[in-house]
Amino acid sequence: MAWLGSSLGRRLLLTLPVAAAAAGGAAFLALLERMKHGTYDPHAVPSPLIGKPVPNFTLPAQPPATAGISSADLVAAKRWVLVNFFASWCVPCQIEHPVLTELAAAGLPIWGIAYKDTVDAAKRFLTERGNPYTRLARDETGRVGIDFGVYGVPETFLIDPHGIIRWRWAGALSDDVVRDQLFPLLRGGSGA
Amino acid sequence: MRRKRIPSARAQPIGALCLLAVLLAAAPFHAARAVSNPAEMLPDRAQELRAEAIGQELRCLVCQNESIEESDADLARDLRAEIRKRVAAGESDKEVIAWMVARYGDFVRLKPPFRMATLFLWFSPAVALAVGGIVVWFGLRRRPAPPQPLSAAEEARLKRLLREGLGNPRS
Numbered sequence: 001m002a003w004l005g006s007s008l009g010r011r012l013l014l015t016l017p018v019a020a021a022a023a024g025g026a027a028f029l030a031l032l033e034r035m036k037h038g039t040y041d042p043h044a045v046p047s048p049l050i051g052k053p054v055p056n057f058t059l060p061a062q063p064p065a066t067a068g069i070s071s072a073d074l075v076a077a078k079r080w081v082l083v084n085f086f087a088s089w090c091v092p093c094q095i096e097h098p099v100l101t102e103l104a105a106a107g108l109p110i111w112g113i114a115y116k117d118t119v120d121a122a123k124r125f126l127t128e129r130g131n132p133y134t135r136l137a138r139d140e141t142g143r144v145g146i147d148f149g150v151y152g153v154p155e156t157f158l159i160d161p162h163g164i165i166r167w168r169w170a171g172a173l174s175d176d177v178v179r180d181q182l183f184p185l186l187r188g189g190s191g192a
Numbered sequence: 193m194r195r196k197r198i199p200s201a202r203a204q205p206i207g208a209l210c211l212l213a214v215l216l217a218a219a220p221f222h223a224a225r226a227v228s229n230p231a232e233m234l235p236d237r238a239q240e241l242r243a244e245a246i247g248q249e250l251r252c253l254v255c256q257n258e259s260i261e262e263s264d265a266d267l268a269r270d271l272r273a274e275i276r277k278r279v280a281a282g283e284s285d286k287e288v289i290a291w292m293v294a295r296y297g298d299f300v301r302l303k304p305p306f307r308m309a310t311l312f313l314w315f316s317p318a319v320a321l322a323v324g325g326i327v328v329w330f331g332l333r334r335r336p337a338p339p340q341p342l343s344a345a346e347e348a349r350l351k352r353l354l355r356e357g358l359g360n361p362r363s
Binding site: 043045046047048049116141142143146147148149151152 | 253254256266267270271274293294295296297298299
């Protein structure tokens with residue numbers, strides 16, 4: 001190990017750890033920045049359902065809707081649909097509500113599934129805050145939620161015109177997430 | 193009258209160590225019993241034990257660092273019930289775990305599977321050990337050689353110094 005004794009070797013030995021620490025620090029700062037913007041969630045779990053057809057399900061209607069939702073409906077829709085699991089008892093759902101309202105106004109169909117909620121509480125939530133959903137169903141036991149790999153609300157899935165799950169977001173949707181993740185998918189996939 | 197003997201203070205840390213050892217030894221058994229509600233359990237003892245063993249290998253996604261067998265989360269309770277339903281229906285351990293992984297991904301497995309993406313995870317202890325070994329090896333190699341034994345003259349000087357004390361070395 002003669003090079004260790006040379007001045008170049010010593011300089012390398014000194015700068016390498018410092019450079020490694022600096023690179024680690026920079027990466028950490030970038031993560032913190034992304035967490036601040038809500039585009040990175042350290043607790044996020046990648047969904048194994050991406051690229052797979054929607055799981056089979058049939059759910060009853062959540063008022064004010066009169067018809068429920070089934071997986072067949074999603075396939076038959078033949079267009080991009082956002083499926084949003086929400087609950088009246090969930091605070092992040094209230095935070096993302098304006099984002100959903102904007103998306104609905106932009107013309108994206110959003111199908112809502114009231115997760116582990118009571119009919120009345122979910123209905124009141126929509127009456128008070130407005131209803132961005134084109135269709136509404138309720139998953140009172142959370143059993144369909146399990147088939148979607150839902151582990152908390154809100155959770156949002158983007159379904160393509162063939163009924164394939166293209167994207168999943170666990171947690172409140174934000175303008176940044178919509179702009180950086182959802183819109184590129186919609187533009188790339190359908191020209192919508 | 194002789195005073196009653198008081199246990200010496202030195203005995204106390206030993207007692208504390210014994211207690212710690214007992215608690216540590218008991219910990220794994222304590223953790224194994226997590227389902228507190230008997231209504232959740234399967235009537236068949238063997239099936240219940242299998243369901244518990246499966247549940248202990250699956251992560252609760254709400255708390256992320258507990259198994260679904262240990263967690264109080266709502267979702268963990270639902271998943272415990274679903275696992276018991278599947279065990280009672282005669283599914284194998286592998287089938288039940290595959291059912292969970294299909295929905296929640298490999299992350300739910302507290303024992304991650306061995307594949308490309310987890311290679312580093314599995315080998316990182318060995319890598320850390322190897323890097324540590326290399327550092328120690330080079331550290332030892334670079335240590336200066338031990339000094340030569342003293343010559344007869346140095347030996348004599350050392351004896352003189354020890355005898356006279358170190359007073360003023362220049363005198």
